[in-house]
Amino acid sequence: MTKQPTLFEWMxxxxxxxxxxxxxxxxxxxxxxxxxxxQHMADDHHAHVAMxxxxxxxxxxxYTEDRGGFKTMLRRHRGRKIQPEQRERWVALMLQTADEIELPTDPEFRSAFVAYIEWGSRRALANSQPDAPPSKRETVPRWGWGEAPPGTE
Structure with a gap:
């Protein structure tokens, strides 16, 4: 029996x-x-997000080993006041770029990938608001082929 590749491997x-x-x-x-x-992002911001x-x-x-894990990512979004239209544009540009660089287009991969992009951008939006409650999450979520992993609330 062969091991199913991760989304990371598949892409x-x-x-x-x-x-x-x-x-x-x-x-x-x-x-x-x-x-x-x-406007104030570091020149290597893309490399950190890639991690x-x-x-x-x-x-x-x-990301956890080199950048500090989930709590670091959370701090990067706190207080940024992301607006819904900015989140939507972020998603649209991400998916446009995925098409342009020819990430896999099979429905299984794209469904899982889009689900993460939507979920992650909605969490960033929520966590960026001034009144955002503290997160219960401690670790970086691990996204797979099916339903969202536990603790992705």
Whole structure:
């Protein structure tokens, strides 16, 4: 019996994730709606988000080991006051970039990938508000092929 690949493996591993995030953030820098949210991002921001995606989508725990894990990501969003239209644009640009770099288009992968992008962006929106309650989560979520993993509330 062969082991089912992770989403990270299926999409092409570290190289594919790095390309996705590099090209995506090139678009973000030019987008009038998103530019204000990211105007102070470091030049290597895309690399840090790629580390997050790698871990979430089933790769190594590189974000936790090198960047501090879930609590670090949470702190990066606190107080940013992301607006719903900014979240929607972020998702649209992410999916556009996924198409442009030719991530796999099979329905199983795209369903799981889009589910994570939607869920993650909604969590970022909620956690960015001034009145956001503290998160109960302690660890980076691990996203798979089916239903959302436990503790993704």
């Amino acid at each position: 092409g591993g570290r190289e594919a994730v790095a390309t996705l995030l590099e090209k995506f953030y090139e678009k973000v820098k030019q987008d009038d709606l998103l530019k204000p949210l990211f 997050w995606f790698e871990e979430v989508l089933g790769g190594t725990t590189i």
